[in-house]
Amino acid sequence: xxxxxxxxxxxxxxxxxxxxxxxxxxxxxxxxxxxxxxxxxxxxxxxxxxxxxxxxxxxxxxxxxxxxxxxxxxxxxxxxxxxxxxxxxxxxxxxxxxxxxxxxxxxxxxxxxxxxxxxxxxxxxxxxxxxxxxxxxxxxxxxxxxxxxxxx
Amino acid sequence: xxxxxxxxxxxxxxxxxxxxxxxxxxxxxxxxxxxxxxxxxxxxxxxxxxxxxxxxxxxxxxxxxxxxxxxxxxxxxxxxxxxxxxxxxxxxxxxxxxxxxxxxxxxxxxxxxxxxxxxxxxxxxxxxxxxx
Numbered sequence: 001x002x003x004x005x006x007x008x009x010x011x012x013x014x015x016x017x018x019x020x021x022x023x024x025x026x027x028x029x030x031x032x033x034x035x036x037x038x039x040x041x042x043x044x045x046x047x048x049x050x051x052x053x054x055x056x057x058x059x060x061x062x063x064x065x066x067x068x069x070x071x072x073x074x075x076x077x078x079x080x081x082x083x084x085x086x087x088x089x090x091x092x093x094x095x096x097x098x099x100x101x102x103x104x105x106x107x108x109x110x111x112x113x114x115x116x117x118x119x120x121x122x123x124x125x126x127x128x129x130x131x132x133x134x135x136x137x138x139x140x141x142x143x144x145x146x147x148x149x150x151x152x
Numbered sequence: 153x154x155x156x157x158x159x160x161x162x163x164x165x166x167x168x169x170x171x172x173x174x175x176x177x178x179x180x181x182x183x184x185x186x187x188x189x190x191x192x193x194x195x196x197x198x199x200x201x202x203x204x205x206x207x208x209x210x211x212x213x214x215x216x217x218x219x220x221x222x223x224x225x226x227x228x229x230x231x232x233x234x235x236x237x238x239x240x241x242x243x244x245x246x247x248x249x250x251x252x253x254x255x256x257x258x259x260x261x262x263x264x265x266x267x268x269x270x271x272x273x274x275x276x277x278x279x280x281x282x283x284x
Contacts, residue, residue, distance in 0.1 A: 015236075015238065015248075015249070015250050015251070016250075016251040016252075016253065017217075017233065017236045017250070017251065017252050017253070018253045018255070019233050019234050019236075019252070019253070019254055019255065020254070020255045020256055021202075021221075021231040021232070021233070021254045021255065021256050021257045021258065022231060022232050022233070022234060023230070023231045023258060024228070024229040024230055024231060024232070026228045026229065026230075027228070027229075027230045027231060027258065027260060030260050032195065032196050032260050032261070033196055033258065033260055036196065036258055
Protein backbone atom coordinates (compact mmCIF):
# COMPACT_ATOMS: atom_id res chain seq x y z
CA UNK A 1 0.00 0.00 0.00
CA UNK A 2 1.08 3.54 -0.65
CA UNK A 3 2.21 5.87 2.04
CA UNK A 4 0.19 9.05 2.51
CA UNK A 5 2.01 12.23 3.46
CA UNK A 6 0.69 15.75 3.93
CA UNK A 7 3.39 17.83 2.31
CA UNK A 8 2.42 21.36 3.23
CA UNK A 9 -0.03 22.24 5.95
CA UNK A 10 -0.29 25.81 4.59
CA UNK A 11 -2.14 24.61 1.55
CA UNK A 12 -5.81 23.87 1.76
CA UNK A 13 -5.63 20.17 0.96
CA UNK A 14 -2.39 18.94 -0.50
CA UNK A 15 -1.80 15.25 -0.50
CA UNK A 16 1.12 13.26 -1.73
CA UNK A 17 0.83 9.56 -2.46
CA UNK A 18 4.03 7.57 -2.52
CA UNK A 19 3.70 4.08 -3.90
CA UNK A 20 5.33 1.36 -5.95
CA UNK A 21 4.16 0.83 -9.51
CA UNK A 22 1.79 -2.13 -9.83
CA UNK A 23 2.61 -3.97 -13.07
CA UNK A 24 -0.22 -5.19 -15.27
CA UNK A 25 -0.59 -8.88 -16.20
CA UNK A 26 0.22 -7.94 -19.81
CA UNK A 27 3.48 -6.31 -18.80
CA UNK A 28 4.47 -9.33 -16.70
CA UNK A 29 3.82 -11.65 -19.62
CA UNK A 30 6.09 -9.80 -22.06
CA UNK A 31 9.19 -11.88 -22.88
CA UNK A 32 11.47 -8.88 -22.44
CA UNK A 33 10.25 -8.58 -18.84
CA UNK A 34 11.20 -12.18 -17.91
CA UNK A 35 13.70 -11.14 -15.24
CA UNK A 36 11.30 -8.60 -13.74
CA UNK A 37 8.46 -11.16 -13.74
CA UNK A 38 10.51 -13.54 -11.58
CA UNK A 39 11.65 -10.76 -9.25
CA UNK A 40 8.05 -9.60 -8.90
CA UNK A 41 6.76 -13.13 -8.22
CA UNK A 42 9.43 -13.67 -5.55
CA UNK A 43 8.56 -10.33 -3.96
CA UNK A 44 4.91 -11.44 -3.73
CA UNK A 45 5.84 -14.91 -2.44
CA UNK A 46 8.15 -13.50 0.24
CA UNK A 47 5.54 -10.96 1.34
CA UNK A 48 2.99 -13.73 1.95
CA UNK A 49 5.58 -15.95 3.67
CA UNK A 50 6.65 -13.07 5.91
CA UNK A 51 3.05 -12.31 6.83
CA UNK A 52 2.32 -15.92 7.76
CA UNK A 53 5.62 -16.78 9.40
CA UNK A 54 7.86 -13.71 9.86
CA UNK A 55 11.18 -15.56 10.15
CA UNK A 56 10.45 -17.95 7.31
CA UNK A 57 11.91 -16.12 4.28
CA UNK A 58 15.31 -15.95 5.96
CA UNK A 59 15.28 -19.75 6.25
CA UNK A 60 15.15 -20.14 2.48
CA UNK A 61 18.42 -20.85 0.71
CA UNK A 62 20.63 -17.80 0.11
CA UNK A 63 21.24 -16.59 -3.46
CA UNK A 64 23.50 -18.61 -5.76
CA UNK A 65 26.75 -16.81 -6.55
CA UNK A 66 27.71 -15.91 -10.12
CA UNK A 67 30.42 -18.55 -9.90
CA UNK A 68 27.93 -21.29 -8.97
CA UNK A 69 25.65 -20.27 -11.84
CA UNK A 70 28.58 -20.14 -14.29
CA UNK A 71 29.64 -23.63 -13.21
CA UNK A 72 26.08 -24.92 -13.61
CA UNK A 73 25.78 -23.43 -17.10
CA UNK A 74 29.13 -24.90 -18.05
CA UNK A 75 27.84 -28.29 -17.00
CA UNK A 76 24.23 -28.34 -18.26
CA UNK A 77 24.16 -25.51 -20.80
CA UNK A 78 22.67 -21.99 -20.75
CA UNK A 79 19.88 -21.49 -18.22
CA UNK A 80 16.62 -19.71 -19.06
CA UNK A 81 16.55 -16.11 -17.78
CA UNK A 82 13.75 -16.96 -15.34
CA UNK A 83 15.67 -19.81 -13.71
CA UNK A 84 18.90 -17.83 -13.52
CA UNK A 85 17.08 -14.88 -11.92
CA UNK A 86 15.36 -17.16 -9.44
CA UNK A 87 18.61 -18.86 -8.40
CA UNK A 88 20.11 -15.41 -7.81
CA UNK A 89 17.28 -14.76 -5.33
CA UNK A 90 17.08 -18.15 -3.62
CA UNK A 91 19.21 -21.13 -4.60
CA UNK A 92 16.39 -23.58 -3.90
CA UNK A 93 14.31 -23.88 -0.75
CA UNK A 94 17.19 -24.76 1.55
CA UNK A 95 16.25 -26.81 4.60
CA UNK A 96 12.67 -25.58 4.67
CA UNK A 97 11.22 -28.13 2.22
CA UNK A 98 8.07 -26.08 2.14
CA UNK A 99 7.30 -26.88 -1.49
CA UNK A 100 6.57 -30.62 -1.72
CA UNK A 101 7.32 -30.82 -5.46
CA UNK A 102 11.08 -30.26 -5.55
CA UNK A 103 11.02 -29.61 -9.27
CA UNK A 104 9.08 -26.37 -8.70
CA UNK A 105 11.87 -24.79 -6.69
CA UNK A 106 15.14 -26.53 -7.56
CA UNK A 107 18.59 -25.63 -6.27
CA UNK A 108 21.75 -25.54 -8.38
CA UNK A 109 22.82 -28.89 -6.88
CA UNK A 110 19.51 -30.52 -7.80
CA UNK A 111 19.72 -29.01 -11.28
CA UNK A 112 23.21 -30.36 -11.74
CA UNK A 113 21.88 -33.87 -11.05
CA UNK A 114 18.61 -33.53 -12.93
CA UNK A 115 18.75 -30.64 -15.45
CA UNK A 116 15.26 -31.38 -16.79
CA UNK A 117 13.58 -30.20 -13.56
CA UNK A 118 14.46 -26.61 -14.45
CA UNK A 119 12.78 -26.68 -17.84
CA UNK A 120 9.61 -24.87 -16.81
CA UNK A 121 10.64 -22.93 -13.75
CA UNK A 122 8.71 -19.75 -14.61
CA UNK A 123 5.41 -21.64 -14.66
CA UNK A 124 6.34 -23.42 -11.43
CA UNK A 125 7.05 -20.17 -9.65
CA UNK A 126 3.80 -18.74 -10.91
CA UNK A 127 1.98 -21.80 -9.55
CA UNK A 128 3.59 -21.38 -6.12
CA UNK A 129 2.56 -17.72 -6.09
CA UNK A 130 -1.01 -18.60 -7.07
CA UNK A 131 -1.31 -21.30 -4.43
CA UNK A 132 -0.01 -19.01 -1.72
CA UNK A 133 -2.46 -16.29 -2.75
CA UNK A 134 -5.27 -18.84 -2.67
CA UNK A 135 -4.29 -19.84 0.87
CA UNK A 136 -3.30 -23.38 -0.15
CA UNK A 137 -0.76 -23.88 2.62
CA UNK A 138 -0.65 -24.67 6.30
CA UNK A 139 1.58 -23.78 9.21
CA UNK A 140 2.66 -26.94 11.02
CA UNK A 141 3.12 -27.53 14.76
CA UNK A 142 6.70 -26.19 14.62
CA UNK A 143 5.64 -22.97 12.93
CA UNK A 144 6.93 -24.08 9.54
CA UNK A 145 4.96 -23.19 6.48
CA UNK A 146 4.08 -26.04 4.13
CA UNK A 147 2.52 -25.56 0.72
CA UNK A 148 -0.29 -27.99 -0.05
CA UNK A 149 0.71 -30.56 -2.68
CA UNK A 150 -0.85 -30.15 -6.13
CA UNK A 151 -4.33 -31.62 -6.32
CA UNK A 152 -5.17 -31.18 -2.62
CA UNK B 153 -22.11 7.69 -11.76
CA UNK B 154 -19.64 9.56 -9.55
CA UNK B 155 -19.00 13.21 -10.31
CA UNK B 156 -15.40 13.55 -11.37
CA UNK B 157 -13.42 16.65 -10.43
CA UNK B 158 -12.14 19.01 -13.09
CA UNK B 159 -8.43 18.68 -13.69
CA UNK B 160 -7.00 22.20 -13.79
CA UNK B 161 -3.45 20.92 -14.34
CA UNK B 162 -1.82 17.55 -14.78
CA UNK B 163 1.94 17.87 -14.72
CA UNK B 164 4.72 15.33 -15.12
CA UNK B 165 7.91 16.68 -13.67
CA UNK B 166 11.02 15.96 -11.63
CA UNK B 167 9.79 17.75 -8.54
CA UNK B 168 7.67 20.57 -7.17
CA UNK B 169 7.81 22.99 -4.34
CA UNK B 170 4.89 24.54 -2.53
CA UNK B 171 5.34 28.25 -1.97
CA UNK B 172 5.03 28.92 1.75
CA UNK B 173 4.14 32.59 1.17
CA UNK B 174 1.49 32.07 -1.46
CA UNK B 175 -1.23 29.51 -1.00
CA UNK B 176 -1.83 27.25 -3.98
CA UNK B 177 1.30 28.35 -5.81
CA UNK B 178 3.82 25.78 -6.89
CA UNK B 179 7.26 25.97 -8.40
CA UNK B 180 7.70 23.16 -10.91
CA UNK B 181 11.13 21.65 -11.51
CA UNK B 182 11.97 19.65 -14.62
CA UNK B 183 8.66 19.72 -16.47
CA UNK B 184 8.81 16.66 -18.71
CA UNK B 185 7.21 15.39 -21.89
CA UNK B 186 9.42 12.38 -22.40
CA UNK B 187 12.16 10.16 -21.04
CA UNK B 188 15.33 9.17 -22.85
CA UNK B 189 16.84 5.91 -21.65
CA UNK B 190 20.57 6.05 -21.03
CA UNK B 191 20.77 2.37 -20.07
CA UNK B 192 22.55 -0.22 -22.16
CA UNK B 193 20.50 -1.94 -23.49
CA UNK B 194 17.96 0.91 -23.29
CA UNK B 195 14.93 -1.35 -22.69
CA UNK B 196 13.29 -2.63 -20.63
CA UNK B 197 13.76 0.56 -18.67
CA UNK B 198 13.40 0.83 -14.92
CA UNK B 199 12.45 4.43 -14.15
CA UNK B 200 13.11 5.17 -10.52
CA UNK B 201 10.19 7.46 -9.79
CA UNK B 202 7.48 8.98 -11.94
CA UNK B 203 6.07 12.14 -10.39
CA UNK B 204 2.71 13.55 -11.29
CA UNK B 205 1.13 16.67 -9.83
CA UNK B 206 -2.60 17.26 -10.24
CA UNK B 207 -4.55 20.36 -9.34
CA UNK B 208 -8.22 19.45 -9.06
CA UNK B 209 -11.33 21.48 -8.52
CA UNK B 210 -15.10 21.02 -8.35
CA UNK B 211 -14.73 17.68 -6.64
CA UNK B 212 -17.60 16.30 -4.60
CA UNK B 213 -17.03 14.64 -1.24
CA UNK B 214 -14.46 11.88 -1.87
CA UNK B 215 -13.34 9.43 -4.51
CA UNK B 216 -10.64 6.98 -5.49
CA UNK B 217 -7.81 8.45 -7.52
CA UNK B 218 -5.35 6.38 -9.50
CA UNK B 219 -2.66 6.78 -12.14
CA UNK B 220 -2.50 4.26 -14.99
CA UNK B 221 0.18 4.17 -17.67
CA UNK B 222 -0.85 2.84 -21.08
CA UNK B 223 1.28 2.06 -24.13
CA UNK B 224 -0.49 4.03 -26.89
CA UNK B 225 0.41 1.83 -29.85
CA UNK B 226 -0.91 -1.39 -28.33
CA UNK B 227 -3.37 0.14 -25.86
CA UNK B 228 -1.93 -2.16 -23.19
CA UNK B 229 -1.91 -1.00 -19.59
CA UNK B 230 1.65 -1.25 -18.35
CA UNK B 231 1.48 -0.30 -14.72
CA UNK B 232 -0.40 1.87 -12.32
CA UNK B 233 -0.60 3.18 -8.80
CA UNK B 234 -2.87 1.75 -6.14
CA UNK B 235 -6.14 3.62 -5.66
CA UNK B 236 -5.92 6.48 -3.18
CA UNK B 237 -8.81 8.22 -1.50
CA UNK B 238 -9.03 11.93 -2.23
CA UNK B 239 -11.26 14.03 0.01
CA UNK B 240 -12.66 17.35 -1.21
CA UNK B 241 -13.71 20.20 0.98
CA UNK B 242 -17.23 21.61 1.07
CA UNK B 243 -16.11 24.53 -1.10
CA UNK B 244 -16.59 23.35 -4.70
CA UNK B 245 -14.18 25.85 -6.20
CA UNK B 246 -11.36 25.05 -3.82
CA UNK B 247 -8.24 23.69 -5.46
CA UNK B 248 -7.06 20.33 -4.22
CA UNK B 249 -3.52 19.43 -5.11
CA UNK B 250 -2.76 15.75 -5.35
CA UNK B 251 0.70 14.41 -6.02
CA UNK B 252 1.71 10.89 -6.99
CA UNK B 253 5.23 9.52 -6.67
CA UNK B 254 5.23 6.13 -8.34
CA UNK B 255 8.40 4.15 -7.75
CA UNK B 256 10.01 1.52 -9.98
CA UNK B 257 8.12 2.13 -13.19
CA UNK B 258 9.00 -0.40 -15.91
CA UNK B 259 8.78 0.47 -19.57
CA UNK B 260 9.28 -2.57 -21.82
CA UNK B 261 9.98 -0.59 -24.98
CA UNK B 262 10.33 2.87 -26.45
CA UNK B 263 7.33 4.68 -27.93
CA UNK B 264 4.43 6.83 -26.91
CA UNK B 265 2.75 6.20 -23.57
CA UNK B 266 -0.24 7.85 -21.98
CA UNK B 267 -0.15 8.66 -18.28
CA UNK B 268 -3.78 8.71 -17.24
CA UNK B 269 -5.55 10.02 -14.18
CA UNK B 270 -8.54 7.90 -13.18
CA UNK B 271 -11.15 8.93 -10.67
CA UNK B 272 -13.81 6.53 -9.40
CA UNK B 273 -13.36 4.24 -12.38
CA UNK B 274 -13.33 6.84 -15.15
CA UNK B 275 -10.44 8.38 -17.01
CA UNK B 276 -10.45 12.10 -16.33
CA UNK B 277 -7.20 13.39 -17.82
CA UNK B 278 -4.11 12.12 -19.59
CA UNK B 279 -0.62 13.28 -20.42
CA UNK B 280 1.46 11.90 -23.30
CA UNK B 281 4.90 10.62 -22.40
CA UNK B 282 7.39 9.70 -25.11
CA UNK B 283 10.05 7.13 -24.28
CA UNK B 284 13.16 7.15 -26.44
